[in-house]
Ligand SMILES: Cc1cc2nc3c(=O)[nH]c(=O)nc-3n(C[C@H](O)[C@H](O)[C@H](O)COP(=O)(O)OP(=O)(O)OC[C@H]3O[C@@H](n4cnc5c(N)ncnc54)[C@H](O)[C@@H]3O)c2cc1C
């Protein structure tokens with residue numbers, strides 16, 4: 001039975017999940033358009049915040065007082081990891097889902113925490129704006145990207161998602177509503193990113209926007225040796241005339257480095273909009289692989305790219321022409337719906353045979369990092385995304401005295417090394433990453449011990465705030481106790 005369920009899962013995906021994802025998105029698209037047009041969300045905001053405050057008051061009077069966390073069920077978020085800690089916690093419903101304000105003078109947008117990247121883009125793009133850093137999956141939420149982290153191909157200019165945030169509004173464990181920015185409550189402002197909801201509940205955030213043009217002109221540069229790949233990637237990352245930079249390593253040596261600039265003018269013969277909609281992600285990655293083999297430099301215009309997606313592995317004939325014409329435009333299915341309908345067997349299978357990891361390492365150490373990924377995973381393509389790490393107080397900052405260029409190395413899929421044992425391999429990678437002053441993105445499986453975790457992430461400011469906010473340690477567990485493998489799985 002399990003064998004059949006796994007083998008023929010695509011039948012279910014095509015007949016049910018793809019259409020369901022489609023209607024789900026349409027429903028929210030229309031709902032959000034209406035709410036935004038009516039400007040009703042700003043009026044509701046206050047009472048929604050009071051609702052969170054009231055729930056905290058109830059918690060204060062509850063016996064015994066369990067730790068608090070948001071009530072959003074695990075299957076709804078993008079992370080593929082389970083969250084057993086939720087069951088043990090006192091859950092607070094934070095149902096704040098709307099866009100509150102767009103201020104083109106200040107160049108910011110103010111949103112509630114469950115607003116998603118797709119929703120924000122659908123609102124901003126027609127007005128000629130976009131988020132300065134726009135993480136790629138439509139379902140990623142502002143709350144998750146601030147309390148966790150976010151990175152994208154404009155991060156070589158703007159930094160991580162947290163670095164484009166100007167101000168946060170939070171409800172703390174004593175029930176107070178506070179605003180935190182560079183001037184007001186600045187310690188809290190710098191401690192919130194990566195804190196996984198353990199300093200308070202986020203109820204809104206003000207985020208930087210930049211003018212957007214209609215198209216992105218992409219330039220693909222294939223390279224066939226490690227040295228050349230790194231050189232091209234580093235040069236592109238340091239060049240701020242590139243709006244977007246990312247790389248795909250197809251082997252230990254070969255890569256395609258992509259740079260993008262926004263433009264309003266399009267050369268019609270090079271417009272790839274339709275093609276891309278039809279080929280889907282895998283097709284796109286394969287197309288680049290062919291460029292990589294052929295060699296010549298080309299320019300293509302793209303409207304929108306969705307990157308490597310492990311979910312497409314489920315549909316074995318996803319690259320078939322007929323499938324692409326019929327269903328390509330509907331892919332990929334929503335991760336949340338896939339997760340909701342996963343059986344235990346599938347979960348176990350993924351845990352054993354799939355990795356999903358992003359490691360942030362200094363650009364200076366990219367070469368040796370690629371050696372380590374080759375030795376431990378042999379999993380290609382690897383995603384390379386350059387990101388500026390600002391020297392600001394908090395959990396994650398460069399070891400050097402000034403801001404420093406880092407690279408997110410993303411490994412998604414099935415490792416090709418023999419005898420892959422997730423825990424052991426990932427522990428070795430975690431050690432390596434700490435040794436080069438790098439960081440692990442915590443949506444993924446993390447096997448570090450508490451001491452190792454403290455070594456990777458600077459807890460000084462975080463601990464100071466946990467000590468000074470009334471009730472905080474009673475109210476919220478430590479980050480480690482939410483993100484470690486043990487906390488999520490037992
Ligand atoms: C397949 C896949 C693809 C990905 N692609 C990208 C990508 O392209 N770019 C990128 O940057 N990242 C990517 N990620 C990682 C992603 O950034 C993290 O998973 C992110 O934290 C997810 O956010 P979410 O909206 O699902 O948040 P959640 O997982 O719901 O939230 C994250 C944490 O924040 C806390 N939190 C959320 N809202 C609040 C609130 N209002 N108050 C207090 N605490 C709160 C939650 O309790 C939780 O601990 C990807 C992950 C996967 C699995």
Ligand SMILES: *[C@@H]1O[C@H](CO)[C@@H](O)[C@H](O)[C@H]1NC(C)=O
Pocket residue numbers: 072073074075077078079081082083084086144148196442443482483488
């Ligand atoms: C997503 O939800 C699961 C289950 O609640 C949780 O373990 C995980 O930490 C959440 N994602 C992130 C990025 O924190």
Ligand SMILES: *[C@@H]1O[C@H](CO)[C@@H](O)[C@H](O)[C@H]1NC(C)=O
Pocket residue numbers: 226227228230367368371
């Ligand atoms: C990368 O590291 C290898 C050793 O692992 C070395 O031989 C090579 O010269 C290095 N390349 C660059 C570009 O630094």
